[in-house]
Amino acid sequence: xxxxxxxxxxxVAGFRFGASACGIKPSRRADCAVVVADEPAAVGAxxxxxxxxxxxxxxxxxxxxxxxxxxxxxxxxxxxxxxGARGLADARxxxxxxxxxxxxxxxxxxxLSTGVIGQPLPMARLERGIxxxxxxxxxxxxWRFARAIRTTDAFSKVVHERVRVGARRATVLGIAKxxxxxxxxxxxxxxFLFTDAALSPAQARWLAREVGRGSFNELSVDGDTSTNDSLxxxxxxxxxxxxxxxxxxxxxxxxxxxGVGERLARMVALDxxxxxxxxxxxxxxxxxxxxxRRVAETLSxxxxxxxxxxxxxxxxxxxACAVGYSGVAFEPRxxxxxxxxxxxxxxxxxxAGARARARRRMMRDEFCVRVRLGSGPxxxxxxxxxxxxxxxxxxxxxTT
Amino acid sequence: xxxxxxxxxxxVAGFRFGASACGIKPSRRADCAVVVADEPAAVGAxxxxxxxxxxxxxxxxxxxxxxxxxxxxxxxxxxxxxxGARGLADARxxxxxxxxxxxxxxxxxxxLSTGVIGQPLPMARLERGIxxxxxxxxxxxxWRFARAIRTTDAFSKVVHERVRVGARRATVLGIAKxxxxxxxxxxxxxxFLFTDAALSPAQARWLAREVGRGSFNELSVDGDTSTNDSLxxxxxxxxxxxxxxxxxxxxxxxxxxxGVGERLARMVALDxxxxxxxxxxxxxxxxxxxxxRRVAETLSxxxxxxxxxxxxxxxxxxxACAVGYSGVAFEPRxxxxxxxxxxxxxxxxxxAGARARARRRMMRDEFCVRVRLGSGPxxxxxxxxxxxxxxxxxxxxxTT
Numbered sequence: 001x002x003x004x005x006x007x008x009x010x011x012v013a014g015f016r017f018g019a020s021a022c023g024i025k026p027s028r029r030a031d032c033a034v035v036v037a038d039e040p041a042a043v044g045a046x047x048x049x050x051x052x053x054x055x056x057x058x059x060x061x062x063x064x065x066x067x068x069x070x071x072x073x074x075x076x077x078x079x080x081x082x083x084g085a086r087g088l089a090d091a092r093x094x095x096x097x098x099x100x101x102x103x104x105x106x107x108x109x110x111x112l113s114t115g116v117i118g119q120p121l122p123m124a125r126l127e128r129g130i131x132x133x134x135x136x137x138x139x140x141x142x143w144r145f146a147r148a149i150r151t152t153d154a155f156s157k158v159v160h161e162r163v164r165v166g167a168r169r170a171t172v173l174g175i176a177k178x179x180x181x182x183x184x185x186x187x188x189x190x191x192f193l194f195t196d197a198a199l200s201p202a203q204a205r206w207l208a209r210e211v212g213r214g215s216f217n218e219l220s221v222d223g224d225t226s227t228n229d230s231l232x233x234x235x236x237x238x239x240x241x242x243x244x245x246x247x248x249x250x251x252x253x254x255x256x257x258x259g260v261g262e263r264l265a266r267m268v269a270l271d272x273x274x275x276x277x278x279x280x281x282x283x284x285x286x287x288x289x290x291x292x293r294r295v296a297e298t299l300s301x302x303x304x305x306x307x308x309x310x311x312x313x314x315x316x317x318x319x320a321c322a323v324g325y326s327g328v329a330f331e332p333r334x335x336x337x338x339x340x341x342x343x344x345x346x347x348x349x350x351x352a353g354a355r356a357r358a359r360r361r362m363m364r365d366e367f368c369v370r371v372r373l374g375s376g377p378x379x380x381x382x383x384x385x386x387x388x389x390x391x392x393x394x395x396x397x398x399t400t
Numbered sequence: 401x402x403x404x405x406x407x408x409x410x411x412v413a414g415f416r417f418g419a420s421a422c423g424i425k426p427s428r429r430a431d432c433a434v435v436v437a438d439e440p441a442a443v444g445a446x447x448x449x450x451x452x453x454x455x456x457x458x459x460x461x462x463x464x465x466x467x468x469x470x471x472x473x474x475x476x477x478x479x480x481x482x483x484g485a486r487g488l489a490d491a492r493x494x495x496x497x498x499x500x501x502x503x504x505x506x507x508x509x510x511x512l513s514t515g516v517i518g519q520p521l522p523m524a525r526l527e528r529g530i531x532x533x534x535x536x537x538x539x540x541x542x543w544r545f546a547r548a549i550r551t552t553d554a555f556s557k558v559v560h561e562r563v564r565v566g567a568r569r570a571t572v573l574g575i576a577k578x579x580x581x582x583x584x585x586x587x588x589x590x591x592f593l594f595t596d597a598a599l600s601p602a603q604a605r606w607l608a609r610e611v612g613r614g615s616f617n618e619l620s621v622d623g624d625t626s627t628n629d630s631l632x633x634x635x636x637x638x639x640x641x642x643x644x645x646x647x648x649x650x651x652x653x654x655x656x657x658x659g660v661g662e663r664l665a666r667m668v669a670l671d672x673x674x675x676x677x678x679x680x681x682x683x684x685x686x687x688x689x690x691x692x693r694r695v696a697e698t699l700s701x702x703x704x705x706x707x708x709x710x711x712x713x714x715x716x717x718x719x720a721c722a723v724g725y726s727g728v729a730f731e732p733r734x735x736x737x738x739x740x741x742x743x744x745x746x747x748x749x750x751x752a753g754a755r756a757r758a759r760r761r762m763m764r765d766e767f768c769v770r771v772r773l774g775s776g777p778x779x780x781x782x783x784x785x786x787x788x789x790x791x792x793x794x795x796x797x798x799t800t
Contacts, residue, residue, distance in 0.1 A: 052724035052732055082720055084749045117717025118750050227721050301701065317517025320482055321627050324452035332452055349484040350518045 007143045010160050012173045013196040014038050014236025018137030019148035022129025024077035024115070024122055030148035032129030033074040035194070036102050036137050040068040041234040042198075043110075044205030046212040048229035054081030055091040056111040057228060063095070063110040067201020069234065070108040072192075073098040073133075075126055076151050076177070077115040079188060081227035090121040097127050101134040114177065114188040114228050115151050142173060149177045149190055157267040163197075163256040166241035166249065170197035174260040178268040191216060191231040191264060197253055198237035206247065208233040210254055215261035215383075233257070265383050266366070275385035279309050280368040286378030291328040293380040295371060298326035300384035309386035314358030316345040323371060334374030340367050407543040410560050412573045413596040414438050414636025418537030419548035422529025424477035424515070424522055430548035432529030433474040435594070436502050436537050441634040442598075443469040443510075444605030446612040448629035454481030455491040456511040457628060463495070463510040467601020469634060470508040472592075473498040473530055476551050476577070479588060480513040480521050481627035490521040497527050501534040514577065514588040514628050515551055542573060549577045549590055557667040563597075563656040566641035566649065570597035574660040578668040591616060591631040591664060597653055598637035606647065608633040610654055615661035615783075633657070665783050666766070675785035679709050680768040686778030691728040693780040695771060698726035700784035709786035714758035716745040723771060734774030740767050 016036045024031040045064045047057050063069060073094050080087045091111045099106035113121070136144070146156040157176040162169055178189035193211060212231050237243075244250050266278040281299050286292035299305055302322040308315040316337045323335065337345035339358040344351055361367045416436045424431040445464045447457050463469060473494050480487045491511045499506035513521070536544070546556040557576040562569055578589035593611060612631050637643075644650050669678040681699050686692035699705050702722040708715040716737050723735065737745035739758040744751055761767045 050721065050724040051730065052720050079717075082717055082745070082749055084747075117715075117721060118745075227724060315517075317479075317482055320452050321450065321517060324450040324627060330451065345482070345518075347484075349482055 007156075009140055010142050010158065010173055011139045012171045012194045012236070013238035014041065015194050015234070016137040016139050017141030017145035018133040018135070019141065019144040020129045020132035020136060022125045022132070024075055024125055024129070030144070031075055031077045032126065032133045033076070033145045033148035034098065034130065034133040034137055035072045035145065035192070035234070036134065037070045037234065037236055038238075039236070040070045040108055041236045042067060042201045042204040043069040044201070044208035044233045046208050046231040048226060050227050050229070052082055052227050054079055054113060054227040055083055055087035056080055056113045057230060058088060059091040059095065060110045060112065060230060063107065064232075067204065068108065069110055070104050071098055071102050072110050072112060072232065072234075073130055074112040074149050074190070075115070075121070075129070076149050078113060078119055078121050079115045079117045079228050080113040080121050081117045083118065083120055086120055090123055093123060094121070094126055094130065097130050098134070101131055110232070112190055112228070112230055114149065114190055117227060142175065146175045146177075149175070151177065151188070152179045153177050154179070154271050155267075157264050157271075159260045159263045161256050161260055163252050165197045165239060165253050166244065168239045168241040170195055170239040170241065170253065172253070172256050172260050174264050176264040176268060179271040188226045188228040189216060189268065190228070191261070193233045193257055193260065194236075195233070195253070195257070196236050196238040198239060198241050198243050199235040199250075200243050203244070203247070203250060204233050204235050207250075207254060207257055211257050211261040214258035215265040269383045269385040275387075276365070277309055277386040278366045279384050279386065280366070281371070281382045281384060282368055282379075283371045283373065283381075284379045285334075285373040285375055286328060286330070286380070287376040288378040289380060290378070291376075292373075292378040294328050295323055295326045295373070296380045296382040298322050299369065299371070300382045303387060306384065306387035309362065312359050312362035314339055314344050314355055314362060316350060319369065319371070320345055328373070330373040330375045336372045336374075338370040340370075407556075409540050410542045410558065410573055411539045412542075412571045412594045412636070413638035414441065415594050415634070416537040416539050417541030417545035418533040418535070419541065419544040420529045420532035420536060422525045422532070424475055424525055424529070430544070431475055431477045432526065432533045433476070433545045433548035434498065434530065434533040434537055435472040435545065435592070435634070436534065437470045437634065437636055438638075439636070440468040440470045440508055441636045442467060442601045442604040444601070444608035444633045446608050446631040448626060450627050450629070452482055452627050454479055454513060454627040455483055455487035456480055456513045457630060458488060459491040459495065460510045460512065460630060463507065467604065468508065469510055470504050471498055471502050472510050472512060472632065472634075474512040474549050474590070475515070475521070475526055475529070476549050477515040478513060478519055478521050479515045479517045479628050481517045483518065483520055486520055490523055493523060494521070494526055494530065497530050498534070501531055510632070512590055512628070512630055514549065514590055517627060542575065546575045549575070551577065551588070552579045553577050554579070554671050555667075557664050557671075559660045559663045561656050561660055563652050565597045565639060565653050566644065568639045568641040570595055570639040570641065570653065572653070572656050572660050574664050576664040576668060579671040588626045588628040589616060589668065590628070591661070593633045593657055593660065595633070595635050595653070595657070596637070596639040597635055598639060598641050598643050599635040599650075600643050603644070603647070603650060604633050604635050607650075607654060607657055611657050611661040614658035615665040669783045669785040675787075676765070677709055677786040678766045679784050679786065680766070681771070681782045681784060682768055682779075683771045683773065683781075684779045685734075685773040685775055686728060686730070686780070687776040688778040689780060690778070691776075692773075692778040694728050695723055695726045695773070696780045696782040698722050699769065699771070700782050703787060706784065706787035709762065712759050712762035714739055714744050714755055714762060716750060719769065719771070720745055728773070730773040730775045736772045736774075738770040740770075
């Protein structure tokens with residue numbers, strides 16, 4: 001879905017953002033992006049579990065271990081994945097180049113890459129790109145950063161919120177790249193949360209896990225991640241709050257950060273050719289959380305279900321069929337299926353007269369499919385998108 | 401893929417096939433199909449494991465239990481699935497109607513349905529259709545039967561072979577419906593094997609399991625089946641062979657039947673808008689058969705992998721990425737990936753110079769992706785298809 005994004009100016013105290021075009025992308029669009037913190041920031045991160053994790057992911061895992069980072073260097077157009085020892089050396093070298101230009105130790109820099117798999121990074125170009133991006137870095141450069149990390153994305157994904165932390169007001173700025181149409185096979189997902197709240201490294205790690213679990217894991221699901229998926233939380237401390245003694249005191253920040261993450265996840269779900277709706281799948285009553293996830297994941301993978309979403313077709317038969325082959329145990333008679341508040345399937349067959357009301361819900365840009373299995377306490381939510389044209393041409397003929 | 405099918409006349413001694421158009425399909429095309437055996441035939445069957453198995457599947461499971469059937473009644477356009485007690489009653493009633501017209505006991509008839517889920521069968525129409533189809537039934541009616549069971553299929557799927565069984569020559573006739581583009585979410589798969597070989601009911605059951613395991617399970621994978629998927633083997637015994645004492649004596653028949661099943665499975669994979677290639681996924685060296693299946697299934701689900709197939713793009717990065725997120729344990733360095741005989745990925749990175757040769761293999765209508773994991777003896781094969789236009793427009797831009 002194309003959308004016009006108003007690039008309202010955003011700043012987060014303590015961070016500067018820069019970008020440049022160094023020719024990694026054949027399109028000559030911006031493909032090098034940097035973040036520089038005035039001082040070392042507290043950092044937490046969540047990475048892909050893909051067995052072929054890319055070189056920048058491996059180097060990033062090392063760099064975040066001690067909980068402080070001062071800069072990130074990101075390139076788009078080349079994933080530096082499946083590139084062996086050379087890839088690891090290139091990821092480390094890009095950190096050293098970045099560190100030299102910023103004037104800090106290279107252990108305070110983490111690298112990220114997204115793009116084509118299996119090709120070596122063009123280091124000479126990237127080196128020039130880093131130099132230019134660092135010179136370009138300003139406190140107001142967030143949108144330039146957001147554009148430069150895009151690959152197949154149709155639009156930039158930037159969300160910001162203000163929140164009270166202790167006695168101060170802090171900002172949470174979220175920036176992401178990723179296109180959801182092809183999920184769960186998704187193009188690499190990179191997510192950044194920048195805040196000026198003061199956090200301990202342990203708190204930053206916790207926040208990264210919470211945001212990942214609360215939004216992006218539900219989009220991409222554990223294990224269904226690309227070679228490069230990464231989520232970073234950086235906290236500059238410039239809001240001036242005292243570092244909280246307990247996580248309870250950070251509950252407002254946590255909720256705000258998870259909310260920012262959810263909005264970014266919906267933007268990812270809406271991105272990509274053919275995606276016009278962000279659909280939440282909410283599965284309850286499964287025997288376990290894992291069983292609920294399996295059902296949610298099966299629904300969000302089903303091409304027949306996703307084409308029905310596109311056509312605003314309350315085709316509970318397709319949904320029931322996918323629930324039925326998910327491999328999860330349940331009693332068919334106990335299952336109910338609803339679109340938002342409209343129950344369309346209950347007791348093993350369709351609910352008479354529900355169709356028109358369900359259809360109206362599905363005409364909206366966003367709606368929720370609720371599946372109740374009646375077998376236990378397990379619950380899972382996922383965000384997915386619809387699927388359109390070529391599939392619809394074929395599949396829409398099937399119901400009519 | 402559209403294909404011109406030459407409808408060569410085929411007969412299997414002991415069976416008559418008929419069809420009619422009774423108005424279940426809005427298109428007014430043939431939607432009722434029957435098979436009548438001269439005498440009760442030995443029968444074996446394999447059914448969907450979907451938790452929402454349709455009414456005809458449940459009734460069919462009862463009817464095949466004693467190993468003899470004399471007639472099948474099939475309708476297309478309505479799946480009689482998720483139709484509750486009424487659906488079961490309708491399925492049984494269609495057997496009674498069929499039995500009356502043929503003049504046999506209703507316990508010798510099994511019902512099959514394929515089409516839209518969740519709507520009651522229009523029994524008045526179906527009753528008229530059955531009467532006409534039984535009158536229409538002739539030994540040469542196999543192609544009419546094959547056309548009448550189609551729903552979204554672009555072409556009829558009929559395969560026949562001759563094989564020696566004991567001292568006689570027998571015929572194996574395979575008829576299927578199903579469109580593979582949307583697998584593993586596939587439109588219902590109905591598969592029929594008719595033979596004039598003499599088999600015991602136990603041998604017919606064994607043959608049905610062998611054909612299912614050897615071809616269709618690899619297409620649709622256990623559990624990923626629709627509400628109505630069914631595979632029937634019927635043996636009339638008219639070839640006049642003595643019923644074999646051991647399965648060893650039936651090995652030629654088994655291989656022929658599995659071969660017929662594989663050809664039907666490839667036809668299903670090639671059917672549907674946007675499918676132009678039947679691709680075999682062959683995974684070896686997994687820790688277990690289940691692990692190998694999981695990898696094969698993940699590859700056959702991956703939209704990025706399937707669009708690369710369509711573009712004849714030996715994009716091992718996408719394949720490695722999908723193997724990496726399949727959730728199966730292995731050592732990345734031990735993995736190799738080949739297109740037919742061309743190894744494209746080994747030791748954690750691409751094989752230099754293999755691209756052009758691999759691309760030539762992928763230009764063909766059929767090729768094989770071989771993934772060797774190097775972790776154990778587990779092996780699995782699957783047949784899948786490529787994915788074309790809208791996805792390709794989007795995804796092909798990603799590598800270039």
